[in-house]
Amino acid sequence: MRVTVRLFARLRDLAGAGELVRDLSTPATVQTVWRSLVADFPPLAEYERTMSVAVNAEYARMNAEVTDGDEIAFLPPVSGG
Amino acid sequence: MRPTYKVRPHPTMRHTSGGYTGLMSVPLVAITTPPLDLAALVAEVSSGDAGGHGAIATFTGLVRHHNLGRTVLFLEYEAYEPLAVRALERIVAEVRDRWPRARLGVHHRVGRLELGEASIIIAAASPHRGDAFAACRYTIERVKQIVPIWKREHFEGGQVWLEGATADPDDNDARQTAYRIACA
Numbered sequence: 001m002r003v004t005v006r007l008f009a010r011l012r013d014l015a016g017a018g019e020l021v022r023d024l025s026t027p028a029t030v031q032t033v034w035r036s037l038v039a040d041f042p043p044l045a046e047y048e049r050t051m052s053v054a055v056n057a058e059y060a061r062m063n064a065e066v067t068d069g070d071e072i073a074f075l076p077p078v079s080g081g
Numbered sequence: 082m083r084p085t086y087k088v089r090p091h092p093t094m095r096h097t098s099g100g101y102t103g104l105m106s107v108p109l110v111a112i113t114t115p116p117l118d119l120a121a122l123v124a125e126v127s128s129g130d131a132g133g134h135g136a137i138a139t140f141t142g143l144v145r146h147h148n149l150g151r152t153v154l155f156l157e158y159e160a161y162e163p164l165a166v167r168a169l170e171r172i173v174a175e176v177r178d179r180w181p182r183a184r185l186g187v188h189h190r191v192g193r194l195e196l197g198e199a200s201i202i203i204a205a206a207s208p209h210r211g212d213a214f215a216a217c218r219y220t221i222e223r224v225k226q227i228v229p230i231w232k233r234e235h236f237e238g239g240q241v242w243l244e245g246a247t248a249d250p251d252d253n254d255a256r257q258t259a260y261r262i263a264c265a
Contacts (some may be wrong), residue, residue, distance in 0.1 A: 010231075076231065
């Protein structure tokens with residue numbers, strides 16, 4: 001299956017892209033997607049404990065299942081306001 | 082240029098002065114690129130109320146020229162827009178739960194913001210001032226906790242992404258902290 005990954009702020013800078021496509025075997029979770037990203041972009045690993053994740057623009061947990069066509073977002077600590 | 086904010090259609094059409102709120106109804110929640118329009122937001126939270134509101138409290142966040150000893154040149158805001166709109170709507174719902182008679186609006190700007198420009202505006206209308214102030218303060222605290230927006234500070238000598246809270250809308254401790262600050 002194929003999912004779209006969205007990266008924001010410093011995560012985007014570290015990966016050099018704000019949007020990536022990943023091909024994964026099923027079943028997969030957000031954690032699976034994250035591991036495949038970190039394998040390609042090791043500096044992302046520093047955010048493992050502080051980031052939030054979203055699936056299809058809803059906050060989710062690392063163990064959430066992902067399905068074909070999902071948009072998975074990895075969000076560094078926020079700084080709005 | 083067409084307005085870029087994401088809106089839930091409002092039943093009444095409203096015409097106000099210029100900017101992103103110019104030709105359309107003013108949404109209570111918005112992520113927008115053009116400069117913010119506090120007067121339009123105040124008018125919107127007041128609308129449809131025949132004197133029941135005794136107070137409107139507002140908050141405006143501005144781009145400051147110094148931060149952590151650095152001389153700031155400008156800020157660049159980025160949002161995950163669909164989730165940011167949902168997070169703002171969640172805050173509106175939380176305010177409605179806690180202060181049922183308050184009516185809240187909050188707009189956040191994204192893109193490049195110069196010194197002194199407004200990055201966020203909040204307006205809370207309520208029968209009494211206490212709830213209006215509290216709802217306003219609660220909202221800015223929650224925005225900083227759970228809304229997926231980031232600012233990159235461009236300062237003399239470099240640039241840095243600022244990082245605050247790990248966003249977790251289900252974190253009750255964070256929510257209680259926001260209540261405590263709002264009601265102090």
